Amino acid sequence: MKVLYFAWLRERLNRGEDDVDPPAEVATVADLIAWLAANDEAAALAMANPKIIRAAVDTEIVPHDAPIAGAKVVALFPPMTGG
Amino acid sequence: MNVRVETAPFDPGAETNAFLAAAEGAGAAVTFTGIVRSLPDQQVAILTLECYPELAVNQIGKIIAEATERFRLLDATVIHRYGQLKAGEPIMQVMTVAAHRQAAFEGAEFLMDYLKTDAPFWKKEQSPDGTERWVEAKEQDDEARERWTR
Numbered sequence: 001m002k003v004l005y006f007a008w009l010r011e012r013l014n015r016g017e018d019d020v021d022p023p024a025e026v027a028t029v030a031d032l033i034a035w036l037a038a039n040d041e042a043a044a045l046a047m048a049n050p051k052i053i054r055a056a057v058d059t060e061i062v063p064h065d066a067p068i069a070g071a072k073v074v075a076l077f078p079p080m081t082g083g
Numbered sequence: 084m085n086v087r088v089e090t091a092p093f094d095p096g097a098e099t100n101a102f103l104a105a106a107e108g109a110g111a112a113v114t115f116t117g118i119v120r121s122l123p124d125q126q127v128a129i130l131t132l133e134c135y136p137e138l139a140v141n142q143i144g145k146i147i148a149e150a151t152e153r154f155r156l157l158d159a160t161v162i163h164r165y166g167q168l169k170a171g172e173p174i175m176q177v178m179t180v181a182a183h184r185q186a187a188f189e190g191a192e193f194l195m196d197y198l199k200t201d202a203p204f205w206k207k208e209q210s211p212d213g214t215e216r217w218v219e220a221k222e223q224d225d226e227a228r229e230r231w232t233r
Contacts, residue, residue, distance in 0.1 A: 004135070006133055006135055006203070006205060007133050007205035007207075007217060008205075008217050010133075056135070056138050056203070059137045059138045059141045060141070061138070061142065061201070075135055075138065075203075077135070077203065077205070078205065078217070078220070079200075079219075079220035080199075080200060080201065080202060080203050080204060080205065080220065081199070081204065081205055081206045081217075081218045081219070081220055082132075082139075082163065082175075082198050082199060082202040082203070082204030082205075082206075083117060083174075083175065083195055083198040083199035083202070083204075083224075
């Protein structure tokens, strides 16, 4: 599964994406954020406040309790500031 | 319906004329152009817009579909740039056409309010002295969006 990072999340991690293969118990977006943070110091710092991180699974914006099983691309990013 | 997410500059007048030319017989068209802001007490030399284009096209398409149904728009176009922009350059343009002006105005406002909070763009401002900062999401933008759900 590919994980994309944007804006200050990408900057704090110093990379735009990861290829990951989380175990089956990592079932939701919230689980994935916690799993990434547990496995990487930079991710732990960058995602210290998971509540402000937004997510999209296969180009659909989803809440943190959304499942990630079978997802090809999960994107994690700060609140959007378009317009 | 037309969604364009692109890095190239656009000509707001030419876009408006092309949109109006296609709006045969409709009574009201509204155009809004967003421009890179630079104020005396908060000068911006360069605005960098980061974007997730695939998600942006998807999200903007959904927002337009909702606005079209809700305000009975006859047509709507959203153009949104990303990449590096200078102060004064157009960032984005929303155009709506409807039978009457209220629907065209409200449809454009609805689109703007949702684009602020629900389209995957992230603004980073660089001041003339080179200092960079990410623009933070504003509470009033969330409130502006929420008023449409009341």
